[in-house]
Amino acid sequence: MKFYKDHYDVIVIGGALAGLSAALMLADKGKDVLVLERHNLPGGIATSFVRGGIEIEAALHEMMSIGSRDHRLKVGKFFDDMGVDIDWLKVPEAYHAAIPGLEVTLHPGLETFAREVDAAVPGTYDKVLAVLNLCHTVFDSVNELSIHPMSKPQMLLKHEAFVKTAGYSTQEVLDTFDLPQKALDLLAPYWIYVGTGFRELPFTIFSVLMADYIGYGSYIPRKFSHEMSLKMAERAEAMGVQIEYRQHVDKILVRDGTAYGVRTARGDEIYADYVICSAYPNKVYTSMIEPADAVPVKAIKMVNGRRLSLTAFSVILILDKSAEELGIKDYSVFHGDTMDTNACYDELKGLGPYRYITCICHNLANPDATPEGTCSYSITTLPRVDGWKTVSADEYDRVKHEVAKQLIDYMSEYLGVNLLDHVLECVIETPMTVAHYTGMWNGCIYGYAHTMEDHIVARLQTAEEEHFIDHLEFSGAHQISGDGMGPAVTNGRKAAKNVLDTMAKEAKE
Amino acid sequence: MKVKGFLKDVGGASRVTKARLAAFENASPLPVMDDPIGNVAREWHPGKIDLVVTDVRPAGKTATTVRFERPDGKKLPPFYAGQFMVIDFPMGESLISRPYSISSAPYQARLAEHAFVEITVRRSKGDGFICDYINGSVEVGDRFRGMIGCGQFYYEPLRDAKHVVALAGGVGITPFASMAREIAHGTLDFDLTILYGSVSSDDITLKDELDQLKSDKLHIVHVLSGDEPNWNGERGFLTAELIQKYSADDTTYFICGPQVMYRFLRGELAKLNPPQRRVRFEVFGQAKDITAFEGYPQEVKDKVFNLTVVRGIHEDVIPAKATESLVVALERAGIRIETGCRSGECGFCRTKVLAGDVFICPESDGRRAADRDFGYVHACTAYPVSDVKIKIPIE
Structure with a gap:
């Protein structure tokens, strides 16, 4: 049985926002594209799930770079241009800051x-x-x-x-x-x-x-981030992109320093002129390139010279009271014992207690997010990978529940309501959850830390020198624009643009 | 615009680029496969793994317990007491998957040597060829592939009350057997009272094994509905009155059993009116008779439709009975599709309907809203009512 064409213009590894953005842009330019996604649905962490009959947002807090219908920003415009018609809801405020001595909604x-x-x-x-x-x-x-x-x-x-x-x-x-x-x-x-x-x-x-x-301001899709991911995937397929789910890519095939295809876990070898890869360069350069000696030492030094940024830990509660009844007033609240970002950043290195917490009450931007008389409330901290790297499989459940309890207690105290008395559903997402569903290296959703040694201006200036294997592009949070669902789209478009530019250049030669 | 002075300010871009190159120059040239977080994720969720049967024993007069280990006896993936495992059974050319609640305890899957999981399966009354296969043909040394730790039917301390009343019917005792064993082992902490309804004492599954575990924290109350003269225990059905007798002020109810029991218990629990968050049903299971559900188009029930199955650029056309789910049609035709709960909830068998119409079992529609808009179904609870074309993942 033959499941794949003999050849594609481009294979995209990973059907999350970056990969789908790349696929859309390439399909728009008439390229023959195959997307291989390990999970059985698109979006990576831009997804939702159903518990007890209630659909729950998995990750999105708010999308940047969308803009209003009359004044679209770059990501919103890209969706419009590609015919990806998302039902955007405006988030009512920027945020509520809850700091000792300061309670301000902006x-x-x-x-x-x-x-x-x-x-x-x-x-x-x-x-x-x-x-x-x-x-x-x-x-x-x-x-x-x-x-x-x-x-x-x-x-x-x-x-x-x-x-x-x-x-x-x-x-x-x-x-x-x-x-x-x-x-x-x-x-x-x-x-x-x-x-x-x-x-x-x-x-x-x-x-x-x-x-x-x-x-x-910021926006969310009415039917959760799965609406965004699914509409991108559906549009891509309508434009001729082949998307295959549940396909793990084990190897990127390289000959004479040039990528020419991939091998999947089920053993399919699939060929293409270009490969766009959403897996971390750390993973690609240490285990995915075949033959392994096609990876130059410079590539290894580059990944070793960068610091992984943040992963995520969320407790998502479906509560059996409305936001109003519970005294939750804002869609997005940032809580900190301090707003000293340097101290907060240091603290995120450990396993808690975490004291910089972001809470989202979905119903306050999307009243129909959950059934009447209930609300969806997510409590999130974004730890650095360091602490979580030390947790073993046997300790994992205990640590996960301790951290979740700490976050729930912290918010219960703030709200003056014992949230534990109202839990209809409780879902705990950890760095391991991210790693499980997306395969992201160490569950790191933020890519490499934005620092003065890994500065976006430098990333732009050295991009060409850091291109180690021809016809292999990367897309995802680990690329130039860094973390976030908006930047994911930009990172994917950049990968597609690099492919199109190389195609044009090589056609001339 | 001035930060620190003109010359210093305009040199910024070059400075950060030099800093970047220096950081890379000073970095180690040795490849580091350092993904411990991914490793923990893979230890918990390795997907389907190889299992070998190491014990088959009766679990009462009408059921059998089958023990599985890894071929090398090493630790199995962790799971939560109450979860199920999915086992692939080779049937001729095809592989058929079935979910079974794990009846052994989580700690037993993590033993240093001969770690194991067990399932306990009842002899069917003629409608379950896999049940009969397990009760008759499975032998020590048989090999299967299975996925351990699926489903949401487990005790969540951040959600559930300290006092739990489990309402079990028939083989629905198995998830509670797992919880009971873990409680007895001291690694799960809540008070569990199991109200276990059976027709006769001969029908009680795992009775001896469970009765040995009784303690202050674990009560097992057998309730017989049949006419058994010498029975000294509770009689009748799991009525509101009986449930009330064993409930505390704040009780979480876990319910697992046959579909008729779910319908009955919804009514009984409504009389007690516990808060919604205190009632947790295990998944519904595959509908026994889809034509009995409201809205099913009776005129198609005897028909066999053409099901076009797209995998990649490959297409097959197979027959699909109106009364069997798309998953069953695929399995009959020897086409692999990943399934989990087979009750419409887990979404493992998420499938795109490209053309044609299906009837979705209304008891078990666990789809995302956007998926509904674009014609995605969970194939285990979707029944063809016309010729249908679907796209499924390549397995």
């Missing part, structure tokens, strides 16, 4: 946000707005430069703020504004979405984060 819109910070910390309006405006200027530059590269003098002329802040950490740049600590605390919560404390976080990344989320 809304998107740079001026609105600055005004709300000013109401909580009087006299800070101008400075906060100046920070946000600077972020927005850098954000505009990043968006333009990712499409139109230019020379350094030109960049300095047209993109001065971007150039001049590129070499600095978030902390170094924020320090120049001389803001009171409380205002800084209110600007800090989103740091967890990029996963590095401000001492190490490139200001460029902070800028993109703040300008995108605070400038334009």
Whole structure:
């Protein structure tokens, strides 16, 4: 029996957001694409599941880079352009910050946000707005430069703020504004979405984060992130992409330094001109390239020289009372005993107690998320992989339940309600859960840490030198744009663009 | 715009690139396969593994317990007491999968030597050829492939009450046998009272093994519905009155048994009106007679349809009876499809319907909303009502 064509233009390993974005873009350009996904549905962690008859969001908090129908940002526009029609719901606020001595709900819109910070910390309006405006200027530059590269003098002329802040950490740049600590605390919560404390976080990344989320708000699909993943997959198939589920790719076949196909766990050898791979370079270069000696030492040094970023731990509760009855007022709440991002980042190295916690109550952006009289409440911390690497299979269930209990207790105390008295369903997602369903290296959903030694500007400048095997591209959180579901789409498009560019170049030669 | 001064500021981009290259230059050149988190995930969920039968013994007069070990006797994947395992049975050219609740305890799967899992299967009354196969033909040394640790029917301390009343009927005792053993071993902590309904004392499965485990934390109450003159215990059905007698102020009810018992107990529990979160039913199982469900189009029930099965670029056309699920049609034709609960919940057999119509068993529609919109079904609970074309994964 023959399940595959003799040859494809491109094989995409991994049918999550990045892989599907690459497939869509390539199919749009008429390429013959095969997507191989290990699970039996698309999306990776952008998915949902059903427990006790209730559908539950697995991972998405909020999508950035979507924008309103009238003013789409790049990811929203890409979906529109590809004919992926998602029923977006706007998240009502930016976030509620719950810090000792500060309880503030902030809304998107740079001026609105600055005004709300000013109401909580009087006299800070101008400075906060100046920070946000600077972020927005850098954000505009990043968006333009990712499409139109230019020379350094030109960049300095047209993109001065971007150039001049590129070499600095978030902390170094924020320090120049001389803001009171409380205002800084209110600007800090989103740091967890990029996963590095401000001492190490490139200001460029902070800028993109703040300008995108605070400038334009965020969105979720009505039927959970599975709606997004499934609509991408369905659209790709309608455009001629072949998607096969439950196919594990064991090997990427390489000859004369060039990828030419893959071998799956069931033994199929499938051939293509190009391979786009969503697996981590760590996994690919240490176990997937055949022959293994096709991997240059430089590739090994590159993966060894990078630091894995964050993984995820979530307790998702379906509660038998409405959000209102439980006193849950905001869709998205960031809780911290402190907003010292550097201290928080250090703490995430362990196994708890975790004190930087993100809570989402889905019903507050999507009233029909669960049946009437119930609500869906997820309590998430995003630990570094280090602590979880030490947990054995025999300890796993105990550690998982201890951490889950700690998070539930923390939130029960905050809400003044014993959440344990209201649990209809309780699902605990751990780094191991992520590894199980997606195969992601160490369950690391954030790729490599955004640091001054692994800076997005440097990633862009050295991208070509870090391309070690011809006709093999990578897509996923481990690529240039880093973590997040919005950036996943951008990372996938970048991989597809690299393939298309190489195709065009080689056609000329 | 000034951070630290013009020259320093404009040199930033070059600085971060140099820092990057230096970090890589100083890194180790040795490949490191360092994925311990993935390793734990694989130890818990290795997928189907090789198993060998190491014991077959009676579990009462009407059931058989079968013990499986790995061929090398090493540890099996961890699981939660109450979960099921899926076993592939070779049947001629085909492989047929069945879910069975694990009747042994989780700690027994993690023994250092001869770690094992057991299932306990009742002799069927003529409708279950696999049940009969296990009760007649399985021998020590037989090899199977199986997946351990599936399903959501287990005690979750963050959700369930400390006092649990288990309502078991027939072979539905098996998940509670696993819980009882783990409680007796001291590695699961809640008070368990099992109300176990049988027709006659001869029908009671695992009686001797379970009665030995009784303790302050574990009560087993046998309830006989048949006319047995010498019986001194509880009689009748698992009525609201009887359930109430063994309940505490805050009780979680776990229910596992035949489909008729589910219907009966829904009514009885409604009389007690416990909070929704305190009632947990095991999955429904494959419908015995799909035509008995509301909405089933009776006019098609005797028909056999053409089922076109797409796998990759390959297509087959096979017959599919209107009264059998798509999974059964595939298995009869020798086409592999991964299945788990066979009750519409787990989604292992998620399948795209490309053309034609199916009837979904209304008792067990565990699909995602977006999947419904795009014609995905769980093939174990989807029945053809016209010629149908589906796409399934290549196994």
